[in-house]
Amino acid sequence: xxxxxxxxxxxxxxxxxxxxxxxxxxxxxxxxxxxxxxxxxxxxxxxxxxxxxxxxxxxxxxxxxxxxxxxxxxxxxxxxxxxxxxxxxxxxxxxxxxxxxxxxxxxxxxxxxxxxxxxxxxxxxxxxxxxxxxxxxxxxxxxxxxxxxxxxxxxxxxxxxxxxxxxxxxxxxxxxxxxxxxxxxxxxxxxxxxxxxxxxxxxxxxxxxxxxxxxxxxxxxxxxxxxxxxxxxxxxxxxxxxxxxxxxxxxxxxxxxxxxxxxxxxxxxxxxxxxxxxxxxxxxxxxxxxxxxxxxxxxxxxxxxxxxxxxxxxxxxxxxxxxxxxxxxxxxxxxxxxxxxxxxxxxxxxxxxxxxxxxxxxxxxxxxxxxxxxxxxx
Numbered sequence: 001x002x003x004x005x006x007x008x009x010x011x012x013x014x015x016x017x018x019x020x021x022x023x024x025x026x027x028x029x030x031x032x033x034x035x036x037x038x039x040x041x042x043x044x045x046x047x048x049x050x051x052x053x054x055x056x057x058x059x060x061x062x063x064x065x066x067x068x069x070x071x072x073x074x075x076x077x078x079x080x081x082x083x084x085x086x087x088x089x090x091x092x093x094x095x096x097x098x099x100x101x102x103x104x105x106x107x108x109x110x111x112x113x114x115x116x117x118x119x120x121x122x123x124x125x126x127x128x129x130x131x132x133x134x135x136x137x138x139x140x141x142x143x144x145x146x147x148x149x150x151x152x153x154x155x156x157x158x159x160x161x162x163x164x165x166x167x168x169x170x171x172x173x174x175x176x177x178x179x180x181x182x183x184x185x186x187x188x189x190x191x192x193x194x195x196x197x198x199x200x201x202x203x204x205x206x207x208x209x210x211x212x213x214x215x216x217x218x219x220x221x222x223x224x225x226x227x228x229x230x231x232x233x234x235x236x237x238x239x240x241x242x243x244x245x246x247x248x249x250x251x252x253x254x255x256x257x258x259x260x261x262x263x264x265x266x267x268x269x270x271x272x273x274x275x276x277x278x279x280x281x282x283x284x285x286x287x288x289x290x291x292x293x294x295x296x297x298x299x300x301x302x303x304x305x306x307x308x309x310x311x312x313x314x315x316x317x318x319x320x321x322x323x324x325x326x327x328x329x330x331x332x333x334x335x336x337x338x339x340x341x342x343x344x345x346x347x348x349x350x351x352x353x354x355x356x357x358x359x360x361x362x363x364x365x366x367x368x369x370x371x372x373x374x375x376x377x378x
Contacts, residue, residue, distance in 0.1 A: 057089035064163035068363035098131040144188040152177030154256035172311035173273035175320030184208030185218040220245040280311035305332035324353035
């Protein structure tokens with residue numbers, strides 16, 4: 001039996017677990033990436049990697065410590081957080097990676113005389129963001145198995161970690177495409193479909209099974225994401241689609257845009273999200289003064305951030321989204337003490353049919369990376 005025939009038999013056994021409706025949608029999402037994968041020469045790519053790699057593979061623990069003090073509508077919350085990330089390479093083409101969040105949430109207790117005026121009380125929540133095995137099949141395809149972050153939009157995969165996001169408040173539409181658990185349990189195929197000096201195209205396609213295991217919950221869903229990037233203009237634009245396949249089945253859709261002009265130290269990002277319960281957008285700009293006339297060395301560590309976002313209710317809202325129309329302008333001022341230390345502050349004003357309120361955030365993040373043992377010298 002050839003390798004191709006053996007792989008076909010394995011996929012047949014897995015696909016028997018999926019109903020015919022799911023199968024049709026999954027095949028449609030995987031046709032293009034599968035063609036790219038089957039058309040590649042896996043063995044030659046692995047030989048090339050083996051010939052050029054001599055330093056060995058060292059597992060590392062990375063991640064961040066963070067502390068944010070939030071005041072929203074006059075109610076103060078203390079949010080400490082530890083986010084360890086494990087990266088364990090296994091040979092030339094396999095990588096085991098996992099990220100777990102330990103997040104504390106503490107508020108003042110209610111007293112009979114006045115609410116939120118007692119001592120601080122709360123608990124620490126644990127979340128397994130992902131625990132996945134990545135196989136680099138070749139330069140165009142990576143196969144992912146396990147629990148992984150849903151490839152939807154710009155925010156959830158790229159900007160959500162506490163040490164990356166410029167503003168600590170997540171966008172109104174964050175739940176679109178990530179509700180209820182933000183992760184999938186199953187398989188994903190992703191990579192670069194085409195790479196030219198003028199542009200490149202990336203893709204991802206996934207299928208997720210239902211899971212009720214504690215800390216590993218997921219729903220049945222299929223979806224994918226694709227974007228193109230023009231390096232000369234430093235512009236990226238992409239689309240995401242997702243279909244839930246249990247309960248009330250809905251479509252989630254997103255379109256996003258990113259631009260970093262070469263002549264200005266500005267990072268501009270925007271995203272539009274839509275599903276059955278609502279739609280909305282956010283647009284965010286971050287600027288680091290590079291040629292400030294006064295104390296230029298100091299201001300190169302300063303980051304100015306601004307975001308505008310709106311959400312519009314459809315069919316009553318809910319399902320992780322607001323039930324009334326909302327909008328929020330927000331500004332932030334961050335200071336990079338060192339490459340791994342950052343001070344953060346922001347202010348936002350929420351305009352809602354349920355009432356307007358102010359939101360303040362102050363805190364810091366510390367980024368770390370620790371090798372688990374010394375690497376082998378080349």
